[in-house]
Amino acid sequence: MTAKKVRHQLFLGPEVSARLETLAAKPGMNKSAILSDAVTAWLERRASNELDAHFGKRLDRLSVQLNRMERDQLILLESLALFIRLTLLRDAHLPEADAATRALARARYEGFVAQVGRIIATGQSSLNPTSSREGE
Structure with a gap:
């Protein structure tokens, strides 16, 4: 039993239509499967791009801030350790x-x-x- 499919009417430019016809002419290929795969891939890629666009800049900024904080913390700890050593020696x-x-x-x-x-x-x-x- 095959899954129910919904019919769509869409319009393609002449160049895209010619490429689709060439690809669908190969054995084991049909236009519906090609377009279904293409739309699925586009939707999945778009969803991941939207997540990257939405959170990517924020995560990059947080990463830079954390790296800077780690560097500053190391400098502070090294300075404190040196100060303590010199104070105890003095x-x-x-x-x-x-x-x-x-x-x-x-x-x-x-x-x-x-x-x-x-x-x-x-x-x-x-x-x-x-x-x-x-x-x-």
């Missing part, structure tokens, strides 16, 4: 920046990193001491 309270001073600064830096890890793990914030992890 505040080691030893007269010269010798091996002992560097070791003390390294220990203080590692302690700082461990403390940041603990704060993040508990969901607390140094900027807002009353904040905690969601759901607690």
